[in-house]
Amino acid sequence: MSTSLKNSQAGYYELLGLVREPFAMAPDPEFFYQTKNHGECLNRLEMSLRLNRGLHVVIGDVGTGKTTLSRLLLDRFVEFGKNYDFFLILNPTWRDGMEFLLFLKRLFIIKNKADVKTDTMNQVEHFLLDSAIHSNKEIVLLIDEGQKMGADQIEVIRTLLNFETNDRKLIQVVIFAQPEFQELVNQHENFKDRIAFGYVIKPLNESSTIAFIDHRLKVAGLPAGERLFTDEAKKMIHEHTKGYPRKIVNLCHYLIMDMLLNGKEIVDSTLVFKKMQSEDPFNV
Ligand SMILES: Nc1ncnc2c1ncn2[C@@H]1O[C@H](COP(=O)(O)OP(=O)(O)O)[C@@H](O)[C@H]1O
Ligand SMILES: [Mg+2]
Secondary structure, X not given: OOOOOOOOOOOHHHHOOOOOXXXXXXXXXXHOOOOHHHHHHHHHHHHHHHOOOOEEEEEEOOOOOHHHHHHXXXXXXXXXXXXXXXXXXXXXXXXXXXXXXXXXXXXXXXXXXXXXXXXXXXXXXXXXXXXXXOOOOEEEEEEOOHHHOOHHHHHHHHHHHHOEOOOOEOEEEEEEEOOOHHHHHHOOHHHHOOEEEEEEEOOOOHHHHHHHHXXXXXXXXXXXXXXXXXXXXXXXXXXXXXXOHHXXXXXXXXXXXXXXXXXXXXXXXXXXXXXXXXXXXXXX
């Protein structure tokens, strides 16, 4: 394996015999490693949605894998169910409930005009009724970064969840959010009561961290039997990142860079130790 960065135009991972970058930041479902916690969250979330349970909230710290899980959830419904329509909201920052409602109107492509709150809400309800009854569609609103919402938006969501036919809700909502969202929820008992599925994503333990690193390398094309990290290095990575996926991904990326720059062929404990000692303000 050549580890020379000189005289080569290839991506660094090609120098390592890989076909893809193993530790890129994008929440790419292909690199997903199903920990017990992530797997359980995904399976239960899928089931709860199929049972039309209404409101689902997944809480996790920054970098625990929420956006990745949301992509995987979508994949599951694209594959198996054609009657689900997912509407994604990635940055829920509206000034008030009305702005949120008008956003929903645009999202659902509802044409007629109205500027009073009840009217807009009525139009949304009609759209949902029409989707449920005439198009036989199950509408799901998937909101990422839910902690950016305020009390007004929570109230709109609560109202939306009241819309139902005799036997099912007209819209279901899935919210992925950082822990501070819990505080907002706690201040709104009637919203809290409606949460049919709540889940907390936790960081990885040591063995999952090791399996996570190995899995990403395998997906990136590392041949079976070859190693890029020593066992000791992987344990130290867990210790340093406390098992937070984003931190693991970041640290592993920088360690591979250090390995190449130091002309080494494996990330060992010395490299990890050096990284941990470094004064770099952007240190992971
Ligand atoms: N279970 C997992 N398997 C593989 N990679 C993961 C997993 N969970 C998170 N990651 C990676 O960690 C990083 C952060 O994940 P992300 O979904 O953006 O977290 P969050 O949305 O909670 O901040 C991404 O690079 C993602 O690919
Ligand atoms: Mg995210």
